[in-house]
Amino acid sequence: MKYSYIKPRQKSALTFEVKLLFSFFGMTLMMLFLTYGFLLYKDYTFVSDKEEISAKIEMTDKNIEEMKDAIAYIEKQKLLSQKIYTQNTVLKDSITNLFDLVPERITLSEAKLLKNGLILYGITPNKDVYNFMLQAPLRSIFHKTYSSFYPAQNGWLRFVSTNYMDKEEEILEENVDEKD
Amino acid sequence: MKKINLSFTISRQYIYLSLLSLFLLIFVFVFSFAVLIPEGKEYRKNRIEYKKELKELRRFEEFEMQTAQTLKELQSKNRHIISAFDTIFNPERFEKEHKKYFSSLTLSAIKNSAKEDGFAVYEVNTSSKINSPVSFYDFLDALNKSSWIVGVNFPIEFKRDGELIHSSFTMKVYANAKDSNTSKASTSEAK
Numbered sequence: 528m529k530y531s532y533i534k535p536r537q538k539s540a541l542t543f544e545v546k547l548l549f550s551f552f553g554m555t556l557m558m559l560f561l562t563y564g565f566l567l568y569k570d571y572t573f574v575s576d577k578e579e580i581s582a583k584i585e586m587t588d589k590n591i592e593e594m595k596d597a598i599a600y601i602e603k604q605k606l607l608s609q610k611i612y613t614q615n616t617v618l619k620d621s622i623t624n625l626f627d628l629v630p631e632r633i634t635l636s637e638a639k640l641l642k643n644g645l646i647l648y649g650i651t652p653n654k655d656v657y658n659f660m661l662q663a664p665l666r667s668i669f670h671k672t673y674s675s676f677y678p679a680q681n682g683w684l685r686f687v688s689t690n691y692m693d694k695e696e697e698i699l700e701e702n703v704d705e706k707d
Numbered sequence: 708m709k710k711i712n713l714s715f716t717i718s719r720q721y722i723y724l725s726l727l728s729l730f731l732l733i734f735v736f737v738f739s740f741a742v743l744i745p746e747g748k749e750y751r752k753n754r755i756e757y758k759k760e761l762k763e764l765r766r767f768e769e770f771e772m773q774t775a776q777t778l779k780e781l782q783s784k785n786r787h788i789i790s791a792f793d794t795i796f797n798p799e800r801f802e803k804e805h806k807k808y809f810s811s812l813t814l815s816a817i818k819n820s821a822k823e824d825g826f827a828v829y830e831v832n833t834s835s836k837i838n839s840p841v842s843f844y845d846f847l848d849a850l851n852k853s854s855w856i857v858g859v860n861f862p863i864e865f866k867r868d869g870e871l872i873h874s875s876f877t878m879k880v881y882a883n884a885k886d887s888n889t890s891k892a893s894t895s896e897a898k
Contacts, residue, residue: 544720544721544724545727548724548727548728548731552728552731552735556731556734559735559738559739559743562743563742566743566746566747566749566750569750569753569754570746570749570750570753573753573754573756573757574753576757577756577760580757580761580763580764581760583764583767584760584763584767587764587767587768587771588767591770591771591774594771594774594775594778598774598777598778598781601778601781601782601785601789602781603824604789604792605788607824607826608788608791608792608881611856611858611879611881612851614858615850615851615858615859616847616848616851618847618859618863619843619844619847622840622843622863623844626840635865635867636866636867637864637865637867638864638865638866639863639864639865640861640863640864641861641862642861642862
């Protein structure tokens, strides 16, 4: 027995409204998941980039420290070499001054330059020449001056002049000051 | 009079549809507030930290460049000093370089002395003969330009020896502490 004259159409669970709803929520969820995925990816890259940057900073810092050490060492070398060069120059000036100090009438046979003193051996025509022309300037430089004489064969006097300074290297310091 | 029927019926399909929409909407909200927004905050935090680190790296790189520039300038200005400290003392070469100032020059054994300011110091006793003190002054000037860092040390002795002056003094040769200078005796004479 037939109850209807029309042919029944096939019914589906996916009606137009359901499809519309799924498309809307599908797009929304897709956008949400994509955003979430993007954030996760960026977080991962930020973390790995930060680690890389930290490693680079550490390496750069190490390089800087090494260069600083190298700079400090070169400065130290420079300072020491300048000190030695100055000492050599001062020594040259000191020896020049010493030989300039000796008058023509007095002849030196030996000179010993010590760290804090000077010992001169020589020959002088008489004591007065020695006292006025050599001992006087020596006394103005050194704190302690001792002289001893003994006769030479030609009637002149051989002398030994021993001169000391209280402070070491005072000659050098004075000469440095003069140079400055 | 006709009676108006105000009641309306909602089909079961629409009720399911509404419930599904509500469920999906709740899911979207929960996902957004519970997952997406905290993750977004984390992203912002990480981005700020990343930029901060990047800025710090730029600062370090800039300072590294400046330091490298300073080092380069210092090295180029003090090339002679640096190489002089690196050069191992060679008595034969020293004599060859400086014998023109002396009638004779003799260097005795190289003694390994104590360290000074972190540098190795070697003592060399020198015995020489000069025509006049001027030669010695020239020698002292030349020392400051030699291939080594050499300082003449006290005591210095000058003694008349006929027409010549016999001089004896100690020299201190300064080198880098890592220097492999040995203390073996090396005596030679240059005439």
